[in-house]
Amino acid sequence: MNSNNLVLSVLNDLRNNYQGIGAFNFSTAEVLRGIVEEVIEEKYPVIVATSEHEANFLTLQVAAAMVDSWRKEFNWPIFLNLDHGHSLEIIKKAVLSGYDMVHFDGSTLSFGENIQKTKEVVDWVRGFEEREKKKIVVEGELGYLRGSSNIHREKMEISEEDLTKPEEAKEFIDRTGIDSLAIAIGNIHGIFIHSQQRLHLDRLREIKKIIGNQAFLVLHGGSGTPTEDLAGAVKDGITKFNFNTELRLAWSKITRQNFRDNPQEIVPYRLLLPVVEAIKKVVQEKVKILKGEYL
Ligand code: G3H
Numbered sequence: 001m002n003s004n005n006l007v008l009s010v011l012n013d014l015r016n017n018y019q020g021i022g023a024f025n026f027s028t029a030e031v032l033r034g035i036v037e038e039v040i041e042e043k044y045p046v047i048v049a050t051s052e053h054e055a056n057f058l059t060l061q062v063a064a065a066m067v068d069s070w071r072k073e074f075n076w077p078i079f080l081n082l083d084h085g086h087s088l089e090i091i092k093k094a095v096l097s098g099y100d101m102v103h104f105d106g107s108t109l110s111f112g113e114n115i116q117k118t119k120e121v122v123d124w125v126r127g128f129e130e131r132e133k134k135k136i137v138v139e140g141e142l143g144y145l146r147g148s149s150n151i152h153r154e155k156m157e158i159s160e161e162d163l164t165k166p167e168e169a170k171e172f173i174d175r176t177g178i179d180s181l182a183i184a185i186g187n188i189h190g191i192f193i194h195s196q197q198r199l200h201l202d203r204l205r206e207i208k209k210i211i212g213n214q215a216f217l218v219l220h221g222g223s224g225t226p227t228e229d230l231a232g233a234v235k236d237g238i239t240k241f242n243f244n245t246e247l248r249l250a251w252s253k254i255t256r257q258n259f260r261d262n263p264q265e266i267v268p269y270r271l272l273l274p275v276v277e278a279i280k281k282v283v284q285e286k287v288k289i290l291k292g293e294y295l
């Protein structure tokens with residue numbers, strides 16, 4: 001297909017180099033600015049993402065226009081992903097609004113239903129690609145991924161049963177034709193103050209062994225995961241790493257503090273500028289891991 005395949009070549013290059021790419025969520029202009037400024041300083045590609053709720057706040061069209069403006073301004077590989085889309089309808093809207101990647105989350109469905117619904121998404125997207133000559137990366141999800149992108153005080157136990165099974169991962173990719181697969185290997189959404197968020201890298205290696213390069217592997221729930229485990233996942237074959245809660249935490253902490261410390265200040269950009277710096281710090285730390293600097 002004579003399409004815009006930049007996204008695929010970036011993902012392939014990173015996978016071949018045993019490196020990863022961050023998919024950082026945003027729902028405001030200052031968070032997006034922090035992510036973009038940092039990756040440009042780091043000279044590293046990036047995926048920025050909106051969940052359905054985050055996209056509802058901005059609108060899909062506005063999110064796509066914001067990302068496109070940054071991409072043009074710096075001529076930099078910045079890809080926009082719909083994160084945790086739960087219906088074909090929202091996937092269609094995102095693609096038609098200009099998103100480069102879509103994640104269909106059918107992980108709460110039965111194995112069979114998940115395959116069926118994911119395949120419907122893939123079929124529709126492939127038709128769009130053919131007509132528009134534009135590559136869209138489709139991500140499916142398999143395994144029980146718990147939590148939400150928030151701070152959790154309760155304890156969280158993950159059982160062996162929740163983890164993605166290697167043979168099922170292979171069958172899922174074969175039958176749906178997805179480009180990438182989000183797997184459950186001990187990762188959890190959010191930051192759990194009273195639980196360890198350790199990855200089962202042995203399970204990752206088993207999955208990688210069976211699927212090879214048939215699909216890019218994705219790790220959700222990157223926040224709160226020890227650096228050592230993230231670095232291990234980079235080495236063992238995860239290509240896309242999703243981060244949200246740590247950015248939300250940085251945003252809310254600095255914003256609160258700044259509003260408290262400057263009760264007379266009413267100028268939004270003066271109050272929000274320190275947030276850009278806080279976001280950059282989080283992104284910098286993750287990009288270093290993704291580049292393989294901790295291996
Ligand atoms: O889909 C988004 C990510 O999985 C975010 O997870 O909030 O734990 O970083 P996180």
Ligand code: ZN
Nearest residue numbers: 189220221242
């Ligand atoms: Zn996620």
